[in-house]
Amino acid sequence: MMLVDAARRSPRIDPQLAWTAAGIAMLAAVGYAGAADLRISAALVGGVALVAVAAVSYQRPRTMLAACFSVVLVAGTKFRLRQASDSLDGSLDAQILFELGLFAAAGVAVLVCWIAAGDRRRPTIIEVLMGGYAGIALLSTLWSASPVLTLVRAAQLLVVSGMAIAAVRMLTPAGALWTACTSVALYAIACSVIGPTFPWASEFADASDRVRFAWFSAHPIAVGTLAGIAALGLLSTAFWTSPHRRNRLLGIPLAWHATPLVVILVLTNSRGPLLAFIAGVCTLAFLRLPWSARIPLVFIAAASSLVMVVAGPNLQEWLFSAYMQDSAMNHLFFQGQSAEGLLGLNGRLDLWTDLAPVMAEHPVLGSGYQASRATLLDVxxxxxxxxxxxxxxxLDLGIAGTVALGLLVAIALSAVVRSSLAPWLRGTSAALMVFLVLNSVGTESFAGAPGFETLLLFVCALCATSGPSSFSRTRVTL
Known part of the structure; x- marks a missing residue:
């Protein structure tokens, strides 16, 4: 009895107060550890940020998916130059950690958005090919010459693949493609404004008496590629109504906003993106024509090409003759280089010839996804x-990975012209894929490190093979 009375008289501890005290003690311990080691602080901040991204993604999945396009663009920005061998050594710096952190945030956002949407539709053939390509890249870690690099790049490829699938399913095909176009347009214009304004953010490459525009430490070809993609996306509104049915921004037609992007493309002095852009514009114009005009035009182009091949002038002699002429177009085309250098694609043909024995060593599975850099640097x-x-x-994935990627591109290009697609979606997807394929002749493009070009190719392929697109379900803004 006395023990019971004593227990009744003892003060009761509020459970909420106890949990609060325990939380304060835990935060104090974590704070002490974080002050002692900055890596712990960075990990804690990153963990809190990922939790916040997950929470917002669950509440607003469509908004977060649209934002992920800009996240991928920023993650791929080169803020400083790095040696090509640094990635093989596994060296980390602030730029690499920033890139990995943004991809981690994008991966969490895509996963949570998918869960929130509850999409249970069966995968399409393009989605299966994308999954197979990413799966081969991930499996190549087992035989990769640089397993850590391959694992990281394969994880990024999985994020990009999942983002493309989720965006096309949740934003609709037209909405996903329009979001990609507007995101890269805003990104390119913003970087071009920051470049001339702040000296630390502007870098001009000078080679062979050429001045080439670029931002931060990005290569002029990469800058020209993004500017060309953005310009094509906006120019498409001059041929068809945009997905959100607004053809003006600030009282100016959307197509006119492509003018500064074309100027940026020209200032980069990058032949590959410029020629690919011209081909993309021709694709837009060709698909705008009725079928009665397309068929004769195709026959005329085929006949002209045949005549040029059979009885046309010698290409080498024509280039040497054009090289001796003094004109603005000549300077833009040759860019201070010789005709021999142009015929050799600035050393690319010699590089591909030297790489032939390397590809023959691992013909089926390759050296591992993005792990061929060591071999390339040796050559x-x-x-x-x-x-x-x-x-x-x-080089990276051998015949197995190349077949998966090639089938994806081939199926998408063959399906993009079918009439069941909305006109803007069909034309823009075709023009962008033509741009990416032609641009990939002189650069690694979508076969390189996963980034916006890979994401855009996947989005275009998914859009090309999708069903009829309804603009009424597209809720995107510029």
Whole structure:
């Protein structure tokens, strides 16, 4: 009895107060550990940020998916130059940690958005090919010459693949493609404004008396590629109504906003993106024509090409003759280089010839996803990549990965012209895929490190093979 009375008289501890005290003690311990080691602090901040991203993604999945396009663009920005061998050594710096953190945030956002949407539709053939390509890249870690690099890049490829599938399913095909176009347009214009304004953010490459515009430490070809993609996306509104049915921004037609992007493309002095852009514009114009005009135009183009091949002038002699002329177009085309250098694609043909024995050593599975860099540096110290998407894919994933990627592109290109697609979606997807494929002749493009070009190719392929698109379900804004 006395023990019971004593227990009744003892003060009761509020459970909430106890949990609060325990939380304060835990935070104090974590704070002490974080002050002692900055890596712990960074990990804690990153963990809290990922939790916040997950919470917002669950509440607003469509908004977060649209934002992920900009996240991928920022993650791929080169803020400073790095040696090509640094990635093989596994060296980490602030730029790499920033890139990995953004991809982690994008991966969490895509996963949570998918869960929130509850999409249970069966995968399409393009989605299966994308999954197979990413799966081969992940499996190549087992035989990779640089397993850590392959694992990281394969994880990024999985994020990009999942993002493309989720965006097309949740934003609708037209909404996903329009979001990609507007995101890269805003990104390119913003970087171009920051570049001339702040000296630390502007870098001009000077080679062979050429001045080439670029931002931060990005290569002029990469800058020209993004500017060309953005310009094509906005120019498409001059041929068809945009997905959100607004053809003006600030009282100016959307197509006119492509003018500064075309100027940026020209200032980069990058032939590959410029020629690919011209081909993309021709694709837009061709698909705008009725079928009665397309068929004769195709026959005329085929006949002209045949005549040029059979009885046309010698290409080498024509280039030497054009090289001796003094004109603005001549300077833009040759860019201070010789005709021999142009015929050799600035050393690319020699590089591909030297890489042929390397590809023959691992013909089926390759050296591992993005792990061929060590071999490339041995062959040519200036080549961090193969400067060609086909060669890069054969080096990294061999015939297996190249077939998966090639089938994806081939099926998408063959399906993009079918009449069941909305006109803007069909034309823009075709023009962008033509741009990416032609641009990949002189650069690794979508076969290189996963980034916006890979994401855009996947989105275009998914859009090309999708069903009829309804603009009424597209809720995107510029």
């Amino acid at each position: 040519a110290s200036w080549a961090g990549y193969a400067h060609n998407a086909l060669v890069q894919s054969l």
